């Protein structure tokens with residue numbers, strides 16, 4: 378982090394879960410933290426914690442799925458800070474179900490928040506970082522982006538898009554001294570399930586049960602993310618299960634998809650979780 382003496386970070390979806398945990402970690406290091414959030418109450422709470430933990434918060438109420446909101450955030454940051462060191466495109470929602478049953482407005486909703494927001498964030502801040510010839514972009518994806526479970530096409534597809542965009546930019550921005558990382562966690566405890574949309578209640582119960590069983594915390598994911606930014610890592614896989622699947626997909630993708638189909642066809646995950654199917 379010594380590369381960035383200006384200590385200016387913008388975090389989207391900073392009011393809860395991983396975004397909030399990242400805000401606190403940066404605050405502890407004395408950074409200026411742009412708290413970008415759609416819920417004013419969550420934003421206020423996070424700003425208070427940031428200011429009380431050694432950082433300096435800049436509250437930005439915005440809807441990340443609207444380009445004009447992100448561009449307004451860019452103008453505010455230019456005016457208040459004169460530049461930016463790290464941008465973290467973190468805000469996201471969870472959505473899934475049977476491909477043919479997911480209403481089109483839900484596709485548009487999840488693509489807007491999980492994918493378009495990352496495009497808007499990169500598009501808005503890259504010119505600023507290029508002008509400075511320094512900076513780092515962190516995009517939050519998920520291991521579902523490279524290991525796609527069934528009945529989750531909307532979410533998986535947006536996260537795969539975020540991984541591909543990040544990998545493309547890693548090379549494209551390297552001549553400009555701009556680093557790019559993509560975070561690909563498996564389940565960890567947050568408020569992500571609050572806005573969960575699925576096409577049937579069996580799917581909702583399954584996802585919620587898997588979420589409940591998660592041992593990892595957002596604090597741990599945030600700490601690993603900060604260490605990985607420091608090391609300029611492209612792929613950030615905080616948990617062991619995500620790392621194992623990542624390696625397995627490279628060794629034998631055929632086996633991985635065969636095993637995934639078997640688990641699905643015989644409802645093995647539901648049986649293990651003691652759920653009806």
Ligand SMILES: NC(=O)c1ccc[n+]([C@@H]2O[C@H](COP(=O)([O-])OP(=O)(O)OC[C@H]3O[C@@H](n4cnc5c(N)ncnc54)[C@H](O)[C@@H]3O)[C@@H](O)[C@H]2O)c1
Nearest residue numbers: 390392393394395415440441468469519564565567568569
């Ligand atoms: N929790 C997990 O198990 C998990 C696993 C893999 C990836 N992720 C990813 O981590 C990221 C953070 O999620 P989280 O688990 O901390 O969830 P969370 O719901 O606790 O936090 C997400 C925050 O984003 C905000 N937000 C939602 N829509 C927004 C919008 N349109 N504009 C601005 N802010 C908006 C929410 O208000 C919330 O404060 C997401 O991209 C998610 O897909 C989470």
